Amino acid sequence: xxxxxxxxxxxxxxKEDAKVSIYDHGFLYGDGVFEGIRSYNGNVFRLEEHxxxxxxSAKSVMLEIPHTFEEMTKLVVETLxxxxxxxAYIRLIVSRGVGNLGIDPxxxxxxxxxxxxxxxxxxxxxxxxxxxxxxxVATRRNRSDVLSPKVKSLxxxxxxxxxxxxxxxxxxxxxMLNDQGYVAEGSADNIFxxxxxxxxxxxxxxxxxEGITRNAIMEVAAQKGYEVQEGVFTRxxxxxxxxxxxTGTAAEVIAVIKxxxxxxxxxxxxxxxxxLLASFRELVQxxxxxxxxxxxxxx
Ligand code: PMP
Numbered sequence: 001x002x003x004x005x006x007x008x009x010x011x012x013x014x015k016e017d018a019k020v021s022i023y024d025h026g027f028l029y030g031d032g033v034f035e036g037i038r039s040y041n042g043n044v045f046r047l048e049e050h051x052x053x054x055x056x057s058a059k060s061v062m063l064e065i066p067h068t069f070e071e072m073t074k075l076v077v078e079t080l081x082x083x084x085x086x087x088a089y090i091r092l093i094v095s096r097g098v099g100n101l102g103i104d105p106x107x108x109x110x111x112x113x114x115x116x117x118x119x120x121x122x123x124x125x126x127x128x129x130x131x132x133x134x135x136x137v138a139t140r141r142n143r144s145d146v147l148s149p150k151v152k153s154l155x156x157x158x159x160x161x162x163x164x165x166x167x168x169x170x171x172x173x174x175x176m177l178n179d180q181g182y183v184a185e186g187s188a189d190n191i192f193x194x195x196x197x198x199x200x201x202x203x204x205x206x207x208x209x210e211g212i213t214r215n216a217i218m219e220v221a222a223q224k225g226y227e228v229q230e231g232v233f234t235r236x237x238x239x240x241x242x243x244x245x246x247t248g249t250a251a252e253v254i255a256v257i258k259x260x261x262x263x264x265x266x267x268x269x270x271x272x273x274x275x276l277l278a279s280f281r282e283l284v285q286x287x288x289x290x291x292x293x294x295x296x297x298x299x
Contacts, residue, residue, distance in 0.1 A: 005082045007075055007115035012082055020112050026095025029103055030155035032111075033057040036249045037090040038120070039080055043288030044090070045249075046212045047073060053210070057151045058094060065094050066111055073289065079115040080291045089250065091116040095154060123251060128277065131255035131269045132246075134186070136175040136235055137165035141184040141207035149184070149207045162187040173246060175238065175259060178207040182232050189248035190214035191256075193233065193241035194272045200237075203230035213247040213280075220279045226272070235260065243270035253277040 006018040025031035037050045051072055058065050067075065072092070080088055093114040099107035139161040141149055147158075159176075166174035166187060175191065178184045184207035185191055192201045192214075199221050202208050221228045238244055244256040244264050253276055255269030264270075 002084075004118070005079070007079050007113070009110075009112055009114075012079075018114070018116075020095070020114075021098045023098045023100065024095050024112055025097065025099050025103075025105065025108050026093065026112060026154050028099075028101070029096075030153065030157070031061075031063075031103075031105060031108075032093060032095030032154040033061065033063060033152055034094070034154055035090075035092040035152060037076065037092065038249050038284075039086065039088045039090060039117075039291060040284040040288065042080075042086040042291045043285070044076060044080070044291060045284050045288045046216065047076060047289040049212045049215070050092075053152060053212070054092060054094070057153060060148065060151045061153060062105070063094065063096060063111060065113070067113065075113075075115050076117075077289065077291050079117045083117050085117050085119060086292070087120050088117045089120050091118075093154070123254070127254055128269070131257035131267075131273075132173060133171050133258035134173045134175050134246075134256050135166065135169045135171055135260055136177060137162050137169075139165055139176065141176050141178045143179050144205065144207060149209055150204055152209060159187045173254075173256075175235070176207075177235070182206050182234060183238060184208050185211075186246050186248075189246035189251050189254075191238075192217070192245050192247065193238055194243035194245075194270065195237070195241050197226065197272070199226050199228045199272065200231040200233060201228075202232060206232055211247055211249075213249055213252065216283065217247050217253065217276055217280060220283060221276055224275070224279060239264075241265075243273050245269075245273040245276070253280055 004015045005012040008018050035050045035054045095112045097108040097111045142158045162174045173186045176184045190211040239262040246254045255273045
């Protein structure tokens with residue numbers, strides 16, 4: 001593989017040359033939207049759903065993406081192809097673009113569009129084998145009438161504050177509650193609990209991003225005959241769950257074995273979590289937008 005190429009505003013440029021202005025409102029104000037997507041063995045997993053979420057987020061903040069859905073699909077595929085990547089993490093960014101120092105988006109003439117595709121740096125296997133410990137943090141999920149958590153905006157300060165608290169506590173992820181104390185999600189993952197073979201995850205209105213992995217896991221679990229429900233729950237319900245796991249594009253499915261010092265189940269990744277991770281890993285190999293034919297040419 002040659003040098004990494006990044007799509008930036010109409011052209012593919014080398015990573016060192018992929019620069020945007022400091023007057024871009026994405027930089028000045030976090031004014032923009034993004035997606036984190038993954039390609040498995042040349043299949044982009046649920047690209048359509050990711051693009052739908054991107055376009056919905058953009059619509060919600062009145063940001064007009066200067067490409068059709070089709071063009072965006074092609075850009076993602078083309079970025080992977082140019083970088084000869086099959087297993088990749090893809091970052092799509094659309095910011096408000098270059099404006100003046102004021103916040104007014106009307107000063108921004110054209111959104112910036114960026115597609116980055118990188119070889120995956122997988123989470124260590126030990127995380128999946130052993131599970132992780134999390135703590136609940138003081139930072140609450142921003143209320144949906146302030147900035148809807150369904151908008152995947154470049155404004156991630158809420159999540160970053162959660163991550164800082166997790167770092168300070170010496171753990172890698174955290175449990176974020178909403179303003180009423182109900183469980184919302186992790187800093188960048190959705191949360192599930194399993195109790196008596198019933199699988200529960202908070203609904204969007206509690207303050208979770210509608211994760212693509214979350215939705216895929218709900219489908220897979222239902223197909224496997226598990227009872228799956230959206231439901232509102234508290235920290236107590238997490239503490240007494242048989243299993244707890246997190247889902248996300250990067251994390252896939254990761255077991256949580258301790259929450260606020262309470263050992264979950266027997267302190268090891270549980271059978272439902274392991275079963276769903278295995279099924280998810282099967283699904284991602286089959287499902288998705290194909291990037292290459294057998295000659296590594298775009299399809
Ligand atoms: N919640 C938040 C806040 C996130 O940033 C992410 C990662 N995009 C998720 C949940 C998981 O979503 P997905 O499965 O679509 O990656």
